[in-house]
Structure formats: structure tokens, C-alpha cells
Amino acid sequence: MLSQKAKYALRALLALAERPTDQVMLIAEIAERDHIPKKFLEQILLDLKHHGLVQSRRGRGGGYTLLKSADEISIGQVVRIIDGPMAPLPCLSRVAYRRCSDCPDESRCALRKVFAESHAATVAVLDRTTLADALTGNAAEPVPKVA
Amino acid sequence: MLSQKAKYALRALLALAERPTDQVMLIAEIAERDHIPKKFLEQILLDLKHHGLVQSRRGRGGGYTLLKSADEISIGQVVRIIDGPMAPLPCLSRVAYRRCSDCPDESRCALRKVFAESHAATVAVLDRTTLADALTGNAAEPVPKVA
DNA sequence: GGTTTGTCTATAGCGCCTGTAGACTATTCA
């Protein structure tokens, strides 16, 4: 299940993506528009900033804008930043790989094979769909089986 | 992320699926074989029994067996029993549908569309792959886009 | 009737998610 935090992050980014790049949005403005607790949203945006997705300016006339364009930010990327790895099993994550403590032979693990398949299907969609796609309603199609 | 509990449940069911149907397995036996805390496994098997996937007998010579055959039990079914709905958003679950509290128009929600797509891809694999498939290493392929 | 084996309920420890608080810093403008 997608966390509330990730949902907020995506909504906030979509809000920014709807604006011309040179036009800033206030935290308070996004919070009100999308019904997100303001202090919580602060943390989220800061996190997204630290990962290079948005930029900000302080003081009067300050606010947030996208740093990358809406078609360069994938949904999957955002989810991973906020919620961490999407893999259903730790042994299926590339960035946060961990062996399953009790799995004697990973290459023959029945569960691993099944979930690798389903995970690949999910990732195919989320990593190929961008904020821009989401706004126009064009979700990526699941990619056909690789091998 | 798949819960530890669901992992245990699947492993236990796979263990049972490897046995001839008339041959029972003790909780203790499964627990030891798959390194699952015994008391925890008791609860899990009981849960699976209440959902009609396994049956049990008490006393000497007792133990657990599958109630349905291994090709009639899908991975998705087990995950839902143990972990609840797999939908990434409450508004995408059929059995446990809930409106997103702050979503003004579900039919036009950009997030819903994207995650509906990815969720469909996941479900396609997990609901079509059975215990029997998992044992033989034949995971289902992601189903092509419906519409 | 004792042993084996599953059944059921309660509860504890712990970490994560969600959200709040408050002090601080940078920027602008008068």
C-alpha cells in the first residue's frame, strides 16, 4: 500500500507540474489546494528537494518549482524516494538488496521467482509513467515479458 | 512489501504442496524445515484453515494437509488472506474499497489511473500463478492491457 | 487416562507512519 506521504508527494508534484516552470508555488498554497497538513508537506518537499526533483527560494516571492521537467520525473522515482524500495521481497531490490535470512538457495527460491515476475510488471508501469503522463492520463502499458 | 507472515504462509503451503495429498505434516515439522517460529506458524495455519485452504486433524497421527489442490490455490489468494488487500490505493480495492478522503473526483484522479494500471499488472501475475506453478518455476506472464 | 497434536485468546516489544512544535535561517522590501 502506497503511504499517505507518497500520495501527498505525488499530489504536490502534480500541482507544481501544472504551473509554468517560472511560477513558484507556496507550501501553504499547495497544502490548502490539496488538503495536505502544511507542516507535514514541508518535510516532504524538503525531501524531494534534497533528491533534486524540486527547487525552492525563501523569503518574499519565494516558494517551490520543479527542477526537472514533468516528463523527466517518473512516478516510480518519487515512490522510491518517499517510501523506499518497492520490491515485495528484500532479495528483489536492486538498490536495497538484502538476502532473505532463511532462504538457502536464492536462485531456486520459488517465491522469489513469482514475485520477481509481478514486481517487474509493476515497475515497468511506474518507472515509465511520468508526471506529465499522469496529467494527460496516459499511463504506460505494462511491458511484455523480457525473456 | 510482502509481510513476513505472508512469506511464512506461502512457504508452509509450498511445503504441504510437495507432499502427496494423503500425507499429513506436523506444524513442528514445517516450522523446523522452513525456520518458522512454531507458535507463529500455528496462527498462520489456523488462519489458512479458516479460509478453506488447508485442513487439519488433532491428536496422534494428526497434522495438516492441503484442502484444495496445489493448482487451485493462487499466490494472490494467499497474500490477500494474510496481508489483506494488495491495492496500492484504497480506492482501487474491489473487496475493501474505500474512497480516498480528499479526492474530489475519483474518475479523474491522475494517481488512481496510474496505480490502477500498475496494480492490474501485479494482480495479473499473482492471481494466475498457483502453488503448483511456483513449484515448477512457471510464473504466469503479465497479462496484456485489457482495454 | 495419558500422550500427542491442534485451537484459541491475550498480550508484549518494537518500529514505522502520520502529524505537530518550535526555533532557526535566508530573502525581500520599506
Added chain:
DNA sequence: TGAATAGTCTACAGGCGCTATAGACAAACC
């Protein structure tokens, strides 16, 4: 220069769910 604006950063609290563990109980068998 100083006040107002707006983001930055750290800490923490409440609550819930996950992962077990404990122990009393019930059924089946010998």
C-alpha cells in the same frame, strides 16, 4: 536596518500494525 515573509531543520508524540510468545484448552488416539 529592521520587520515581514517563507523555507529549513530537529525533535518528538500518539497510535497502529507486525512479529512474535505464553499458556490454558480441546480433540484424537493408544
